[in-house]
Amino acid sequence: MxxxxxxxxxxxxxxxxxxxxxxxxxxxxxxxxxxxDEHFPRMYFEVTANFLGLQDGQMIVEVVAALENKGVVPLTIKNLDFKLRGIHSHDRVEIGDESIRRQVNFPRLIAEGKFIPATWAYSFIYPGVRTEYNFVAAIPADISFIRVQADFEYLTSGRSHHAAKIYKLPSTDSQSGDTQSA
Structure with missing residues (x-):
């Protein structure tokens, strides 16, 4: 014992x-x-437009989607797309229906495209990294306001994320094509 x-x-x-x-x-x-939810990416997503100047009666614009991974796991995305819509300078301002939450309607589709090439299955952003994707488009000179919207899907969950911004097109010097602050 x-x-x-x-x-x-x-x-x-x-x-x-x-x-x-x-x-x-x-x-x-x-x-x-x-x-x-630390296994899910935390990120900052913004879409912007840079007005470059007038050429052949159209405003050349660079649409930029910026994604910054602020989490601790890599961010993998697919279908990073954008739409550029506008209001013609002679259009009446119209309020949209419930599908756009009764906001001002931008009736003219100017451009749409993909930031990620169709040959890529996905794109990724490591933690702490900011990545910018761009697309160059042309806006007819008679458009006064634009709405640029970008969307992407998370690769694994299929959930989506959206960002949008409204711009007034800058006035231009018709002789030189230089843009002026509006």
Whole structure:
């Protein structure tokens, strides 16, 4: 029959306490990971338009989609597309229906395209990296306002993300084609 010693008793209590603390710590870390959704990318997404100048009666514009991965896992995306819509300078301002939440309607489709080539299955952005995709288009000179919208899908979940911005086309010097601040 084993003999009882206080040192063996406290050693047993210490090992038991250590095992309990380790189990609670592992559970807490898992719950924190699950609730913060750290396995899902956190990102910043913006779409912009850079007006370059007038050429052959059309405004050359660079549409830029900027994605910055602010999370801890790589961001993989597919179908990074854009639409460039406009309002002609002679169009009446019309409010759209519920499909656009009763916002001002931009009725003219000027351009649409893909930032990611069709030959790529997907694109990725590592954590802490900002990537810009661009597309160059031409806007007819009689368009006064544009709405540029970009959308992409996450590769694995199929969920989508959207960004949009409205611009007034800059006035131009008809002689030189230089754009002026509006």
């Amino acid at each position: 084993p003999t009882f010693t206080w040192s063996a008793f406290f050693e047993f209590i210490g090992k038991g306490f250590t095992a309990i603390v380790a189990a609670v710590g592992a559970w807490w870390a898992f719950e924190k990971w699950r609730k913060r």
